[in-house]
């Protein structure tokens with residue numbers, strides 16, 4: 351061997367392989383540790399072999415080449431613990447490719463294609479799988495002993511924050527289950543049935559204003575945008591005692607822009623958690639979308655804290671304003687700042703997306719729009735009717751069928767409810783597949799919801815009738831497996847805002863079709879459909895193109 355390889359080359363190879371072993375074993379995420387590992391072996395060589403320091407750059411280059419080759423070869427080899435999971439080679443050697451699909455915003459279509467080709471489980475990164483299987487989702491998200499969220503949630507925040515309700519449940523935290531349960535308990539107080547009923551004092555005036563403002567617009571209007579203004583204002587009521595007023599001023603403050611820039615960044619960095627601290631350490635990082643969003647959240651918290659605890663909103667509970675006992679610990683300012691970030695995103699975009707997609711589906715299916723209107727008219731026509739009667743709306747079968755069917759075909763979180771196998775637990779066996787320690791598992795609701803094993807017939811089609819009580823006798827080969835329905839996720843970390851979101855959606859959709867004739871501005875249904883689907887961008891939240899409609903006030907008839 352020595353005949354062919356110089357001592358220097360042999361040591362470079364050994365150094366590269368050894369560094370790979372360290373990366374593999376400890377998965378460091380800090381840029382300084384990376385810098386150390388990139389330089390340590392070449393420096394040791396220079397010192398050990400008494401080489402000139404001028405040879406350092408070329409040694410570093412060789413070291414990095416060996417390291418890269420070793421990493422790529424290992425990830426593609428049968429030795430890798432995820433080698434048994436099928437998937438395209440282009441995705442196996444690095445998470446960069448799936449991160450690229452996330453930035454493009456078409457991860458939803460891409461995942462659908464991958465699952466059609468490779469089956470229920472696909473390897474989508476070096477340590478990532480997508481698992482479109484309801485049983486696996488149930489086990490991993492678990493009602494009592496599920497897995498925590500994956501390490502990618504580290505990217506949702508700047509390095510040193512203590513974690514929100516969302517991120518504190520990530521596998522990298524020392525005790526995710528306990529920390530999350532403590533955060534979740536405070537959030538849950540803000541979403542009891544009573545608290546939700548009390549929030550009607552915010553919600554009902556916002557619904558009234560939304561429906562008045564859209565009626566005042568001349569010509570076609572982008573209803574999706576108006577839904578966004580509405581949900582953002584309502585989120586502001588829930589967390590910051592109001593203050594955005596988008597239904598009056600539209601987005602003059604540029605709040606949506608902050609979220610629209612933040613979403614693609616965070617959705618792709620999820621797959622590259624090591625990159626976040628690097629980006630945040632670069633000059634000019636102050637203007638990075640993550641920092642802009644974090645600053646925005648902090649400013650909102652400053653404003654709310656300055657107002658004091660005059661109102662029992664969600665913030666009141668998550669900030670521990672309800673804790674009167676001086677001896678009981680209150681959440682730190684860092685925890686509040688982190689939690690509020692989850693609230694801003696969770697409380698605004700998701701519900702707006704679901705409502706926009708419901709209207710889109712109704713417009714493509716005028717017979718079903720007519721049926722929904724008949725149900726709403728029949729319920730609310732007459733003296734003394736209360737269009738704000740949420741209890742009554744919750745009982746309307748067709749209204750609920752339309753919303754649930756939209757959440758099925760177009761779930762606002764399309765391709766990633768994520769869980770991670772913690773280091774040190776020896777891996778897990780899920781639905782017949784072994785997943786080693788540190789694997790990140792994405793459960794893609796849109797793929798699962800459109801799987802004929804769970805919903806038949808025509809799982810890709812929007813058919814509210816499948817939710818009606820007589821569906822079993824109306825459809826041939828009827829399958830409705832609710833284990834495969836997870837728009838709000840399941841288990842201890844499922845969506846805490848679910849009941850509130852359903853209340854919002856029922857009120858808005860019912861009152862919209864009651865008060866207005868709604869028509870698509872684009873008269874060709876095929877073109878209308880094409881434009882809307884092309885505009886949907888899956889960045890974990892669902893960004894949308896315009897939903898241009900024409901509204902005509904109507905008088906309800908029996």
Ligand code: HEM
Nearest residue numbers: 515516696697700701704762763838839843844845847851
């Ligand atoms: C149609 C509307 C909504 C949908 C489809 C939705 C969906 C989801 C999903 C899929 C998760 C992830 C759960 C997991 O990882 O297992 C989640 C979590 C969460 N959502 Fe929602 N959401 C909606 C509305 C809301 C609203 C209105 C709020 C609050 C104002 C909210 C607050 C949260 C919070 C705080 C979490 C984290 C829960 C935890 O970690 O315990 N969501 N949501």
